[in-house]
Amino acid sequence: MLAPPMALLLELTHRCPLACPYCSNPLQLAGMKQEMDTAGWREVIRQAAEMGVLQIHFSGGEPTLRKDLPELIAYTRELGLYSNLITSGVAADEAALDHLLACGLDHVQLSIQDATAEGADHISGYRNSLQKKSRFAEWLKAREVPSTLNAVIHRQNIHNLPAMIDLAMAWGVGRLEVAHTQYYGWGLRNRAALMPTREQLEQATAIVLAARDRHHGELVIDYVTPDYYARRPKPCMAGWARRFMNITPTGEVLPCHAAETIPGLVFDNVRQRSLADIWNQGQAFLKFRGTEWMPEPCQSCPKKELDWGGCRCQALALSGRADTLDPVCERSPDHERIQALAEQEAAQGDDAFVYRRPEKVVEDV
Numbered sequence: 001m002l003a004p005p006m007a008l009l010l011e012l013t014h015r016c017p018l019a020c021p022y023c024s025n026p027l028q029l030a031g032m033k034q035e036m037d038t039a040g041w042r043e044v045i046r047q048a049a050e051m052g053v054l055q056i057h058f059s060g061g062e063p064t065l066r067k068d069l070p071e072l073i074a075y076t077r078e079l080g081l082y083s084n085l086i087t088s089g090v091a092a093d094e095a096a097l098d099h100l101l102a103c104g105l106d107h108v109q110l111s112i113q114d115a116t117a118e119g120a121d122h123i124s125g126y127r128n129s130l131q132k133k134s135r136f137a138e139w140l141k142a143r144e145v146p147s148t149l150n151a152v153i154h155r156q157n158i159h160n161l162p163a164m165i166d167l168a169m170a171w172g173v174g175r176l177e178v179a180h181t182q183y184y185g186w187g188l189r190n191r192a193a194l195m196p197t198r199e200q201l202e203q204a205t206a207i208v209l210a211a212r213d214r215h216h217g218e219l220v221i222d223y224v225t226p227d228y229y230a231r232r233p234k235p236c237m238a239g240w241a242r243r244f245m246n247i248t249p250t251g252e253v254l255p256c257h258a259a260e261t262i263p264g265l266v267f268d269n270v271r272q273r274s275l276a277d278i279w280n281q282g283q284a285f286l287k288f289r290g291t292e293w294m295p296e297p298c299q300s301c302p303k304k305e306l307d308w309g310g311c312r313c314q315a316l317a318l319s320g321r322a323d324t325l326d327p328v329c330e331r332s333p334d335h336e337r338i339q340a341l342a343e344q345e346a347a348q349g350d351d352a353f354v355y356r357r358p359e360k361v362v363e364d365v
């Protein structure tokens, strides 16, 4: 019997005040009128609990823009599931946070774009973003809310990594996630403006290792390294269709946030098919689950049940096929080319961003 997913990521909305150039949402955004209603999301949570899912991550866009977020969190608590709010921290006021906590919110993941006001505004495309996030972080600290700070780093903010670690300490979060940018969707479009140099990467890694020692017992630091400079692929999503489900604002159920980029996959909608059925039998979930789909040399690789073949979306983006080796792997014929590409873009890439702007939201597809 197939184990249920451990967690569901609910993208309640694509609406967001920020315009980050590495946004994980698709290039084609869903408009507010297309979003699933409260009853639809409640049904998703109910089915998740029935399946044995443990965690619900409320994400977006900016999930606090949904007026029914307190109700959905309260329902999650009522069914005994753990809730995590993934937020930019710029849209909710103090009373709204208190309301969410009163409804049973368990954990908050707050994002920052940089450690300086100027850098944060430039990267997020939103004025006074750091000031607002700082205020939100103080509210969390005053209430001792279990929190994680998420810092996406790249060529244009990596020099401020020590200051980001200082912010995490000052804000009293228990965990800091330092994540090099992933290049899908908007991130792929802005890759040349974001790619760090190898030297920057090495410095950042040394800074993280030193900070882990310095703050041992006070701050846990997770570190997501940049794929393009790696020799081994990451087990993306902990393996395709093994642990997670992603639900878009319109109710489509995906094995990962970028899966819609892969041609030929069929995405079921939770409004038409049960979550359990989609998890067990959905075409998109079966396509790359396990190891049978793997080509050689993955098939005979002793690490195939550790990295699960890496990332399918990255294989497609960089090698043109989703069913081939992730080019991050040094056994891929494209590996050397990708490393050279990273170095070239880091050295010569234009710093100008293509922002994700709210006016790009499509209202009537």
Ligand code: FES
Pocket (backbone or CB within 6 Å): 184, 236, 237, 240, 256, 257, 258, 259, 310, 311, 312, 313, 314
């Ligand atoms: Fe889709 Fe990695 S992002 S498999």
